[in-house]
Amino acid sequence: MDSSALAKLLDPDGWALLNAMPPYDEKLAMVLSERLRAKGLDPELVALVLTQSRLRGKAHSKFGEFADGMLFTPAGLEQATRLVVAARHAQRYVAAGIEQVVDLTSGVGADAMAFAGMGLKVLATEIDEVTAAIATVNLRAFPEAVVRYGDGLGLDLVAEGLAGPTTGIYADPARRTRSGKRIFDPKAYAPALDDVWALRAVVPAVGIKVGPGIPHEGLPEDCEAQWVSVDGDVVEAGLWFGPLAPDGHGRTALLLRTTGGRSDARTFRSDRAPGATEGLPPECVDGVAGVGGYLYEPDGAVIRAGLVADASRVLGGRLLDRTIAYVTTDTPHAETHDVPLATGYRILDVMPFSLKRLRTYLRERDIGRLTIKKRGTAVTPEHLRGQLGLKGTQEATIVLTRVAGSQQILVVEPLDRPGRE
Incomplete structure (x- = not known):
């Protein structure tokens, strides 16, 4: 979308048309487009409105009803922080005594909205002119929120009086190329991570959103690196410096669960350096050959943060294999937190991997619907399902993994189902 297209959307007639659109339905989009054009409406405006209607529909998963009053670009929506996570970002700044946040890469303004919603003054900068205009609308x-079109790294923080202890910096560098290809090298982010975290020499309170696949190696030692999951999906990682990391450096996992309009949170942390094992029982690090009666799959944020061994200790279990993020226990873990560290399963059977044996096992039990989970194996669930030729009426769940280096099949059932006696 260019500036002339945006101007059409923001024209009173264009804005009224957009806000009068019914919930987007892909099956009805063509019919609706033809109907609007038949009324004499500008075909370009119709296309723009339908595109925004579609983006607003997709944005509901991140912004809820707020999406209905916002504008988006496809790339801006893709990178925009979910509202429930952006609120957590804002809480860090408020708790640190920050009064104004300089958002160096505002995008469509998702985090800036959360900052402003928490009562913080916001100076948001965006290097793309149309995106900056969209952020202004949002x-x-x-x-108290001001959007500037320009390069945030070009700000003279000292000259503008933004270098005091009540100012914080926030950045969400672009992690995709113009063609949409994901960027994994932090040095290739736009702006580069080195340039952003160097600002902590001027403003100690610096927060940076990064991709959850960022490697542990090379991260600054003075930051809290936190991986975040929402309802089990890992959505981002964040690097927090100075007063934004009140509990000090280290790796943490933030687990968020959303239910009925409310969210519950759990923070799981380790102050150990990556690879360090001090204070952990050997079975939580090396794993043992014995498979217990229960299997636990740690939350993805726990896995990405490298805290599986720590979770194994909390669960009272042991690793199936030192390289695999599965924990086995002899008794079910008595979870006391509203947000569990791991998803639990009752182990019904264990067998060495064998296609023939598995096919016979499932046929004898009339299994026709099979959930296949895997970790540490090259077998693809889709290919395996085709080889099994399932025709039964019952359902089952299997886990393909390694147990002390050996390829095994675990037949399991979720712990939220009644157990077998």
């Missing part, structure tokens, strides 16, 4: 309800 922040229209917050008079």
Whole structure:
């Protein structure tokens, strides 16, 4: 979308048409487009409105009902922080005594909205002119939020009086190329991570959103690196410096669960350096050959943060294999937190991997619907399912993994189902 297209959307007639659109339905989009054009409406405006309607529909998963009053670009929506996570970002700044946040890479304004919603002053910068205009629209309800079109790294923080202890920096560098290809090298982010975290020499309170696949190696030692999951899906990682990391450096996992309009959170941390094992029982690090009666799959944020061994200790279990993120226990873990560290399964059977044996096992039990989980094996669930030729009426869940280096099949059932006696 260019500036002239945006101007059409923001024209009173264009804005009224957009806000009068019904919930987007792909099956009805063509019919609706033809109907609007038949009324004499500008075909370009119709296309723009339908595109925004579609993006708003997709944005509901991140912004809920707030999406209905926002504008988006496809790339901006893709990178935008979920509202429930952005609120956690804002809480860090508020708790640190920050009064104003300089958002160096505002995008469509998702995090800036959360900052402003928490009562913080916001100076948001965006290097793309149209995206900056869209952020201005999305922040229209917050008079204390200002959007500037330009390179945030070009700000003279000292000259603008933004280097004091009540100012914080936030950045969400672009992690995709113009063609949409994901960027994994932090040095290739835009702006590069080195340039952003160097700002902590001027403003100690610096927060940076990064991709959850960022490697542990090379991260600054003075930051809290936190991986975040929402309802079990790992959505981002964040690097927090100075007063934004009140519990000190290290790796943490933030697990968020959303239910009925509310969210519950759990933070799981380790102060150990990556690879360090001090204070952990040997079975939580090396694993043992014995498979217990239960299997636990740690939350993805726990896995990405490298805290599986720590989770194994909390669960009272042991690793199936030192390189695999599965934990086995002899008794079910008595979870006391509203947000569990791991998903639990009752282990019904264990067998060495054998296609013939598995096919016979499933046929004898009339299995026709099979959930296949895997970790540490090259077998693809889709290919295996085709080889099994399932025709039964019952359902089952299997886990393909390694147990002390050996390829095994675990037949399991979720712990939220009644157990076998």
